[in-house]
Amino acid sequence: MNNTVQRNMSLSGEPPVALNTIQKFSVLLGMFGLGVLLLALFNVSFPNKTTWLTISLSAITLGIVIFSYGAYADRSAGIKNDGVWQKSISSRGFLAWLLGIALTGFYIVLYFFPQYLGLRNEGDNVGVIALFDPLSYFLSGNPASQWFVYGTLYTIAIFAFGIKFIWKYRHNRYEILRTISVMFFQTSFAFIIPEVMARLKKSEAYKDIPYYDLKNIWPLNYNNFQQYRVDGFISSGDIGMALLAFGILSIFVITPVLTYFYGKRWYCSWVCGCGGLAETSGDSFRHLSDKSLFAWKVERWVVHSVLVFVVLMTTAVIHSYLSYDASKYWLNKDLFLIGVGVFLGLLFAIIWYFKKEELQKDARYGAIGYLAITLGLIAIHYLSGSSVFIFNPETLRSTYGFLIGSIFSGVIGTGFYPIFGNRVWCRFGCPMAAILGLQQRLFSKFRITTNGGQCISCGNCSTYCEMGIDVRAYAQKGENIVRASCVGCGICSAVCPRGVLKLENDKPKGRINSDAVLLGNDVDLLDLVKQNKN
């Protein structure tokens, strides 16, 4: 094949180098670690599971870390996105599709066919899940499940790729601190603490206490208010009640307050596990997100629809196990439904009254439409007396769990990293991101400011925005960036060759400066633009 004839620059460019010796060794090491897991999957029974699990996981971790050392250690600190669009793995090439299909397959097996991984309801686990039994016994005292295997691999991915991320962005303290935070929350809050807490179940007083990743907040944690969990919390004394209270406080107090001060980034790119995986393991794919106006329209409708779906589903589920009898418990079905209706109506009224002009036309239509649907369903319930809304709450929950919880967040959200980018779930599907986004857009001190007239419209910021925001469109106008979807990863600011972008928490006043005029000209032009606006 003759390369010189190909004129399309996006295709003809050649990647800088093949792997160096250190990287070749690390690939071998990492693949050996994965190979052990694969053998276990095919029921090769390892004589000493503890040893082989340790060997396997260490080999994978070290493989990734040594690979990163080979990639970045002898290069000067700074943005090194060389060849990103020329390498097969990071430009939707053959390797990307191969990885995407493998990950997707893994998710399908994990969610729907755990028996193939070796999960056994009766008797001991086999296969790869059995290999993880020793670690699981060590932490929680129980045999491993497919979720334990997944959780372990997930934590290792965030940890090892986190080290890679820190190496890559070692000139940038915001990125380093943020990544350490994400690694910490994943390892402790999401992995070790819940496993160790499971030991409480051994005592009679806490035998029903649910597995709880404390940083996993409703509605991301869409199961948190299911009957078995709420019963479990209530029957588990002070600790249980404290957990239940924390779960509710997180929604109504903790997240709005933190989002007011810092924007949604405190969660999405400092704490959240989905965000953590996207930022670390998914970093090589961040530039693949679609920046078109069309994608943005789809995103807004889909993510907010998921939010409405989860609100309805949770309302229905809670409603289904409450009683009609007010004497039995103060929160009965009627009080709850009326409460939800009043709360949503009030919230809507407040936003409409104070922030109407900040909502775009389709956002207004959407808000009115969804409010009408929600209140309408509640009304139908009262008028027709049907059990709950018009849907069976359990059907609603299982549909949500299947469509959103499994297919969207797992199979598509992560499996398709190499094709659609690393924040597909956060951007299009996560109801938590939608709520925090509304808070961030409507009341928060967070914004990204632009530096006068220094933008050269190069497009690095937009290209590397994992949330598909056209950052450049704002920067070249000198306008502050206040967007619901921004997760505050800080990469736009890092890749800008002119230092134009800065993430800031500042006074809410003057946050949205759609009047901004680029600096450089004399003041006459500034005045003129202002006059024209009047």
Place this chain on the structure above:
Amino acid sequence: MKHIVIIGNGIAGITAARHIRKLSDYKISVISAESQYFFSRTALMYVYMGHMKFEHTQPYENWFWKKNDIDLIEGYVNSIDTDANKLIFEDGHHLNYDDLIIACGSKPNKFGWLGEDLNGVQGLYSKQDLELLEENAPNKEVCKRAVIIGGGLIGIELAEMLRTREILVTMLVREKNFWGGILPEGEATLVANHIREHHIDLQLETELKEIISDDKGKATAVITSKGERIDCDLVGLTAGVSPAIDFLKNSSIEIGKGVKVNKYLETNISNIYAIGDCAEQMEPTGLRKPVEAVWYTGRMMGEVVAQTICGNKMPYNPGVWFNSAKFLDIEYQTYGWVWAKPKDYEKQFYWEHPDGKKCIRISFHKDSNAILGINTFGIRLSHEKFDQWISEEKDVAFVVQNLNQAHFDPEFYKKYYSEIKRTFDNQFQSA
């Protein structure tokens, strides 16, 4: 309806088109032979380096132009008939205009070097230059070594690009210091050290004597002014740019180095304007040069000429000078004027971090102490703040004292303002 024709779809021409559209419903046509859609020329390097694909350098989606009723014409204008208000294209067809904006940009300088037109000798300015580079230097096997002539912004960018494909690079720089016409010695040395750390063979006080051809008419080596022969497969000519106005030579439009314009960006022909790289100001503002081949000035001229064309006649009167760049991993910003060789009224304060990657230089008036300008390397400062301080002629001591107000580095970055202040006090206050 008035028909506005714009030659050139760079930042100047496109800014003019967009602003004219905002202010009027005139018919607008933009002509380019380089590319159908507007792209950021300053970002071409990132395409070669693989950071972005070409379409990522286009700030607007392809439907934008139709939606805003801006006609895009692909073609090369050969000549202008100013009496008939008519453009004649290379392929012979014509286009009439009511108002014409010339925003045709620059071309790389050539100084009559022996062998400057050989294959494998090229500049880096247009999309075609990048395509040519992809042919001349696709990898380190085809292009074992490149020699870059001229040490300026484009030269350093070309060096960085080639290094990402591990191609050996030699840079020949005429001056004693890197970019010595613009940078004072401290900054120039800092950048030169930084360049050498990136395994680029930087040869100062060395000029190109001639380029040697092989038997197929392709560059194969250069001879330097020091008599050294350097074998190479690519010669990059990056010793500045000049207006690309050859096609105007036989027209009645007055040209000098560029298209001559007055304060209102008008040429000697009443309905013809020139903006951007190709415009030559007959009365430059303040200390500015007559030809400013900078992204930002092109944008500003585009904004201004749109006002004039839409009936609000406005002079091009840019405020405080500013510019920025990136030297490999070091970001550079400048506001106001800091001269490489201080003017007789000028005093300078310089601070450099021990790591040799960050520095700051403030220039001020030796009598009034009013701040005149600032250079920073590796530190981001707010444009707005310095625009204000320089126009208000703030005292240099006040500026040093309040540098943190202009802080623009990302959160959690180490701040050096107290060290800078201490150094300043030692140099100027305690004396």
